[in-house]
Amino acid sequence: MALNDSLREMFAMIELEMRRLRHDRTEIYTRAVQPILWLAVYGTVMSHVRDIPTNGIPYIDYITPGVLLQSTIFVSVFYGLTIVWERETGILKRLLVAPASRYATVIGRAIASGVRAVVQALIIFPVAILLGVKFIPNPLYIIAAFLMLFMISGGFAALSIFVASLMKTRERFMGIGQALIMPLFFASNALYPISLMPPFLQSIASINPLTYAVDAVRGLMISGDVANVPADFAAVIVFDILIFAVASISFRKIIE
Amino acid sequence: MESELQFAIEIKQLTKVYDGKVNALDGVDLTVKAAGIFALLGPNGSGKTTLMRVLTTQFRPTAGVARAFGYDVVKDDAMVRKIIGYVPQEMSVWTDITGYENLLIYAKIYGVPSSRRTKSIWDALQSMGLEDVAGGAVKKYSGGMIRRLEIACALLIKPKILFLDEPTLGLDPSARKAVWQSLEMFKKEYGTTVFFNTHYMDEADQYSDEVAIINRGKIVKSGTAGELKSSLHSEVIKFTLANHGVDFKHTFSSVADAKNVDAKNSHLKNANLKNADRNNADRNNADRNNADPKNADPKSRLRLLETIKALDFVDDVFIHDLNLDVVVEDGDVALPIIIEVLRGQGIGLERISVTKPSLDDVFLKYAGMRHPKDKGGNAA
Numbered sequence: 325m326a327l328n329d330s331l332r333e334m335f336a337m338i339e340l341e342m343r344r345l346r347h348d349r350t351e352i353y354t355r356a357v358q359p360i361l362w363l364a365v366y367g368t369v370m371s372h373v374r375d376i377p378t379n380g381i382p383y384i385d386y387i388t389p390g391v392l393l394q395s396t397i398f399v400s401v402f403y404g405l406t407i408v409w410e411r412e413t414g415i416l417k418r419l420l421v422a423p424a425s426r427y428a429t430v431i432g433r434a435i436a437s438g439v440r441a442v443v444q445a446l447i448i449f450p451v452a453i454l455l456g457v458k459f460i461p462n463p464l465y466i467i468a469a470f471l472m473l474f475m476i477s478g479g480f481a482a483l484s485i486f487v488a489s490l491m492k493t494r495e496r497f498m499g500i501g502q503a504l505i506m507p508l509f510f511a512s513n514a515l516y517p518i519s520l521m522p523p524f525l526q527s528i529a530s531i532n533p534l535t536y537a538v539d540a541v542r543g544l545m546i547s548g549d550v551a552n553v554p555a556d557f558a559a560v561i562v563f564d565i566l567i568f569a570v571a572s573i574s575f576r577k578i579i580e
Numbered sequence: 581m582e583s584e585l586q587f588a589i590e591i592k593q594l595t596k597v598y599d600g601k602v603n604a605l606d607g608v609d610l611t612v613k614a615a616g617i618f619a620l621l622g623p624n625g626s627g628k629t630t631l632m633r634v635l636t637t638q639f640r641p642t643a644g645v646a647r648a649f650g651y652d653v654v655k656d657d658a659m660v661r662k663i664i665g666y667v668p669q670e671m672s673v674w675t676d677i678t679g680y681e682n683l684l685i686y687a688k689i690y691g692v693p694s695s696r697r698t699k700s701i702w703d704a705l706q707s708m709g710l711e712d713v714a715g716g717a718v719k720k721y722s723g724g725m726i727r728r729l730e731i732a733c734a735l736l737i738k739p740k741i742l743f744l745d746e747p748t749l750g751l752d753p754s755a756r757k758a759v760w761q762s763l764e765m766f767k768k769e770y771g772t773t774v775f776f777n778t779h780y781m782d783e784a785d786q787y788s789d790e791v792a793i794i795n796r797g798k799i800v801k802s803g804t805a806g807e808l809k810s811s812l813h814s815e816v817i818k819f820t821l822a823n824h825g826v827d828f829k830h831t832f833s834s835v836a837d838a839k840n841v842d843a844k845n846s847h848l849k850n851a852n853l854k855n856a857d858r859n860n861a862d863r864n865n866a867d868r869n870n871a872d873p874k875n876a877d878p879k880s881r882l883r884l885l886e887t888i889k890a891l892d893f894v895d896d897v898f899i900h901d902l903n904l905d906v907v908v909e910d911g912d913v914a915l916p917i918i919i920e921v922l923r924g925q926g927i928g929l930e931r932i933s934v935t936k937p938s939l940d941d942v943f944l945k946y947a948g949m950r951h952p953k954d955k956g957g958n959a960a
Binding site for chain 1: 658660666670730
C-alpha cells in the first residue's frame with residue numbers, strides 16, 4: 325500500500341517534469357549551446373594537439389561522452405534550485421503533507437531530473453553526429469549509454485536535492501552548485517585520460533562517479549571497449565543508492 | 581466513542597520548542613467541532629502557523645497530544661495525511677503548467693483512483709468556479725484565481741478536515757468573497773471541517789462557527805464570535821433624549837415655519853432655494869436642542885445617572901448634552917428595562933442605537949499586547 329503510494333508519487337513527479345518541459349522548451353535549447361561549443365570549438369582546436377593519448381580515437385569523438393554527460397549533469401546539479409524555489413513557495417510543504425512517503429518525493433524528483441537530462445542529451449546527440457563524431461552503430465549500446473546518462477543524472481539530482489535541503493536559499497545554493505560542477509568535470513576522464521593527471525587528482529577522479537559514467541558511455545558509444553562497463557554500472561548504482569538514501573533522510577530538514 | 585467523534589480536532593497541552601529555546605507553542609489546549617468552520621486568530625509570531633504545521637504532520641510537537649478525528653498526528657501521521665487537505669500560506673501550485681494539469685498531478689500524488697480522477701478534478705474546478713480557465717497556464721491567473729486553484733487541489737480527496745493558512749492574504753475584497761462563498765458551498769455539500777488561520781477579523785466574524793485567539797503560544801480565548809464579543813461586557817446603548825413637551829412643539833413649529841416659508845416662496849419654484857430654507861429650519865432645530873440642556877435642571881440629570889447606574893446589569897453610564905450612553909453586557913436584554921426607567925422619569929427619546937463590540941476589540945483585548953520576547957516564534 326505504502327509502496328503503491330510512493331510509486332504513484334514518483335510517476336506523478338516524472339509526469340510533472342514532462343509537462344513542464346512541454347510547455348517551455350527554451351531551457352533545453354539554450355542549455356544545448358554550451359556543450360555544442362565544447363565540441364565544435366574546444367574539441368576542434370584541441371584535436372590538433374596530438375599529445376593526448378586517446379588510443380587512436382579522434383579527440384572530438386573522445387570528449388563527446390564527457391560533454392554529453394557534462395551537459396546532463398549541469399541540469400541535475402542545478403535541479404536543487406527547483407526544490408529551493410518550491411521550498412520558498414508552499415509546494416514542498418504541501419508535498420510533505422500528501423499521503424506518499426518523503427523518500428518518494430526525493431526519488432521521484434531525482435528520476436524526473438534524469439528524464440529531463442536524457443531529453444537534453446537527445447538534443448546534443450544529433451549535433452555531434454553532424455560534427456562528424458562516429459558512434460558505434462549498435463542500438464543496444466546506445467540505449468545502454470543513455471541508461472547510464474539517466475542513472476548518473478538522477479544521482480546528481482539527488483545530490484543537488486541534498487545540497488538544497490542544507491542550503492535552503494537560492495544564493496547559497498548557486499554558490500555551491502558552481503563550486504561543484506567544474507571540479508567534477510575536470511577531476512574526471514571527460515576531457516583527458518586519468519593517467520595524465522597528477523596522483524592527487526587521480527585519487528579524486530577515482531572516487532568521482534562521473535569518471536565511471538564517462539568510461540561506460542565512451543566504451544558503449546565510441547571505443548566499443550565494453551570490458552569495464554559492468555563495473556562502471558555497479559559503481560554508479562552504489563552511488564545512486566547512497567545518495568538517494570542520504571537525500572531522503574535529510575529532506576525533512578528542508579522545511580524546518 | 582460517539583462523543584469523541586463530535587470533535588474534528590482535539591489538542592492537549594501541545595508544546596513546540598524551536599532550537600531548545602523559543603516556545604512557539606506553550607501548552608495549547610483546544611477542541612474543534614466537526615463539520616464547522618473554525619478560525620484561529622493571533623498576532624504575527626503567536627504560534628498559529630506552527631500549530632497548523634504540527635496538526636498537518638509537518639512538525640513533531642515537543643510535548644503534548646493532538647488528534648484529528650481520533651488519529652494521533654505523530655503516531656498515525658500517515659492516516660492523518662489521508663484525511664486532511666492543506667493549503668499553505670505561500671503559493672503551492674506550479675505556474676508553468678495549466679490549472680487542470682496542476683489538479684491532475686495532485687490527484688495522482690494523492691492517489692485518486694484513475695476511474696474517478698477526471699470527475700474529481702472537474703468537481704474541484706466547479707467547486708472553486710474555475711471550469712472556464714482550467715486549460716490556461718497558471719502564470720496568467722490572478723491572485724484570487726491562484727488561491728482558488730490551490731484550494732481546489734486540496735478538495736480533490738474530499739478531505740474531512742481542510743486546513744487553510746491565511747487563505748485570503750493579499751486578495752482584494754471581491755476575490756476574498758468569492759473564495760469564501762466557494763468554501764461555504766463545498767463545506768455544506770461534503771460536511772468538511774474547515775480550520776483556518778487569519779488576520780482578518782471580519783472574515784472570522786462572518787464565516788466561522790468557532791473562534792480561538794492564540795497569543796504567545798497559548799490559547800487565550802475561545803468560543804463563538806458572539807460569545808467572545810459579549811465577553812467584553814462592552815455593548816454601548818446610545819440614547820438621544822428628547823426635550824420635554826414644549827421643546828417638541830418648538831421643533832415641530834420650526835419645521836412648520838419652514839414649510840410656510842416654502843409655501844410663500846413657492847411661486848419662485850426654485851428647488852435650491854427650498855433646500856436652503858430647509859437647511860435653515862434644521863439649523864433652528866439644532867440651535868434649540870443645543871440650547872435646552874443648558875436650561876435643564878442639573879439635579880435631575882444627576883438623578884437620572886444614579887438611577888441607571890443602580891441597575892445591576894449596567895457597567896457604566898455617561899451623559900453629555902442630550903446623549904446618554906449606557907455600557908452593558910447584553911444590549912438586547914438591557915434595552916427594554918432602561919427604556920422603562922427613562923419613561924418612569926418622564927423622559928422621551930428621539931433615537932436609540934446599540935453599538936456592539938467588534939471582533940477587533942476582542943482581538944485587541946486578548947492579543948493586543950506585543951511582547952518583544954515573542955520575536956521569531958513563527959520562524960519557518
